[in-house]
Amino acid sequence: xxxxxxxxxxxxxxxxxxxxxxxxxxxxxxxxxxxxxxxxxxxxxxxxxxxxxxxxxxxxxxxxxxxxxxxxxxxxxxxxxxxxxxxxxxxxxxxxxxxxxxxxxxxxxxxxxxxxxxxxxxxxxxxxxxxxxxxxxxxxxxxxxxxxxxxxxxxxxxxxxxxxxxxxxxxxxxxxxxxxxxxxxxxxxxxxxxxxxxxxxxxxxxxxxxxxxxxxxxxxxxxxxxxxxxxxxxxxxxxxxxxxxxxxxxxxxxxxxxxxxxxxxxxxxxxxxxxxxxxxxxxxxxxxxxxxxxxxxxxxxxxxxxxxxxxxxxxxxxxxxxxxxxxxxxxxxxxxx
Amino acid sequence: xxxxxxxxxxxxxxxxxxxxxxxxxxxxxxxxxxxxxxxxxxxxxxxxxxxxxxxxxxxxxxxxxxxxxxxxxxxxxxxxxxxxxxxxxxxxxxxxxxxxxxxxx
Numbered sequence: 001x002x003x004x005x006x007x008x009x010x011x012x013x014x015x016x017x018x019x020x021x022x023x024x025x026x027x028x029x030x031x032x033x034x035x036x037x038x039x040x041x042x043x044x045x046x047x048x049x050x051x052x053x054x055x056x057x058x059x060x061x062x063x064x065x066x067x068x069x070x071x072x073x074x075x076x077x078x079x080x081x082x083x084x085x086x087x088x089x090x091x092x093x094x095x096x097x098x099x100x101x102x103x104x105x106x107x108x109x110x111x112x113x114x115x116x117x118x119x120x121x122x123x124x125x126x127x128x129x130x131x132x133x134x135x136x137x138x139x140x141x142x143x144x145x146x147x148x149x150x151x152x153x154x155x156x157x158x159x160x161x162x163x164x165x166x167x168x169x170x171x172x173x174x175x176x177x178x179x180x181x182x183x184x185x186x187x188x189x190x191x192x193x194x195x196x197x198x199x200x201x202x203x204x205x206x207x208x209x210x211x212x213x214x215x216x217x218x219x220x221x222x223x224x225x226x227x228x229x230x231x232x233x234x235x236x237x238x239x240x241x242x243x244x245x246x247x248x249x250x251x252x253x254x255x256x257x258x259x260x261x262x263x264x265x266x267x268x269x270x271x272x273x274x275x276x277x278x279x280x281x282x283x284x285x286x287x288x289x290x291x292x293x294x295x296x297x298x299x300x301x302x303x304x305x306x307x308x309x310x311x312x313x314x315x316x317x318x319x320x321x322x323x324x325x326x327x328x329x330x331x332x333x334x335x336x337x
Numbered sequence: 338x339x340x341x342x343x344x345x346x347x348x349x350x351x352x353x354x355x356x357x358x359x360x361x362x363x364x365x366x367x368x369x370x371x372x373x374x375x376x377x378x379x380x381x382x383x384x385x386x387x388x389x390x391x392x393x394x395x396x397x398x399x400x401x402x403x404x405x406x407x408x409x410x411x412x413x414x415x416x417x418x419x420x421x422x423x424x425x426x427x428x429x430x431x432x433x434x435x436x437x438x439x440x441x442x
Contacts, residue, residue: 038395129421
């Protein structure tokens with residue numbers, strides 16, 4: 001299996017091949033159209049955020065009122081997905097600062113969603129910047145979620161955030177004691193570590209308070225609302241996430257070969273904030289989520305045919321991940337226009 | 338040391354309002370920004386964070402956003418104002434003379 005360690009031996013190989021901070025393929029699109037697509041708005045993101053938070057509060061109230069009955073299961077299922085999965089797209093969009101026009105609104109929702117998504121907010125900004133610089137470049141990209149040859153069981157465990165919470169907790173505890181992880185030191189400037197140390201301590205304090213609350217009231221209920229949803233509500237984010245890059249090429253400078261767009265219905269697009277147009281997002285990260293369908297229409301003739309559904313994408317991906325367990329040279333090829 | 342001088346780099350009509358174009362002066366890639374209120378600014382065209390051309394970026398008031406990582410700079414001062422941008426851009430004196438944009442470099 002390749003060594004996916006960020007800053008590991010593959011990083012030097014990537015640099016030698018000219019894959020680091022390189023120029024990537026871009027489709028042709030006229031500047032006036034692009035300028036219109038990049039335009040920011042507070043209204044659309046405010047509407048979507050209010051709907052998301054209202055749904056979260058309503059499902060939370062129902063979950064609270066039904067605690068102790070079987071009705072709590074569907075209520076917490078909805079609450080958990082809104083908390084543990086929908087937060088991921090909000091963290092992501094506000095991290096790019098494209099969701100709202102207001103930087104303050106982006107930053108506030110970024111921090112709220114990062115907490116719900118269990119991502120230490122400073123290190124993930126830098127991690128994601130690297131992911132956009134060197135997308136699926138082995139040894140450089142810290143966000144290669146589906147590594148060739150990795151056990152499929154690990155992906156299954158990730159539906160319940162087992163691995164991701166373990167690795168994030170390790171980082172948060174190290175940061176809380178003033179130490180970066182080896183990989184973090186590769187993509188995050190030393191001057192930016194203090195922010196990670198601070199937020200790690202804040203996260204530990206909050207989770208410690210929730211545990212104390214549970215002990216005092218002799219119930220797991222407080223943790224069912226804060227903390228545990230990242231386990232029981234994470235699965236939908238993993239389903240969306242697997243469609244982004246899994247099974248596609250590594251070490252290429254063309255997002256059309258390592259990123260996919262998948263058509264989704266309106267409910268999924270709301271939960272995922274249009275990140276199903278993931279290929280378009282990677283090529284043009286300055287385009288806000290609400291303009292991605294228009295961007296897709298503008299450049300579709302220069303991109304591979306998108307998958308028609310999540311199921312259509314997963315049917316392509318899972319067999320390839322299974323084959324990569326035995327033969328890591330297996331890759332999903334893309335037909336380029 | 339070479340003395341700086343004014344260079345004609347194009348007409349104001351070459352740049353839409355609230356937008357940016359790229360020009361090359363000597364060996365220096367320069368981004369020319371025209372704001373919505375019709376002021377022009379000149380800054381280094383390459384982002385100080387990643388190797389991306391700001392000439393493909395997004396202009397919002399007097400800020401320009403890098404097209405690759407969404408870092409932001411104030412084009413009036415060159416200051417980096419949003420991460421991952423941390424290092425200021427070089428700025429160049431810029432003026433409009435009879436519809437022509439001139440940069441001092």
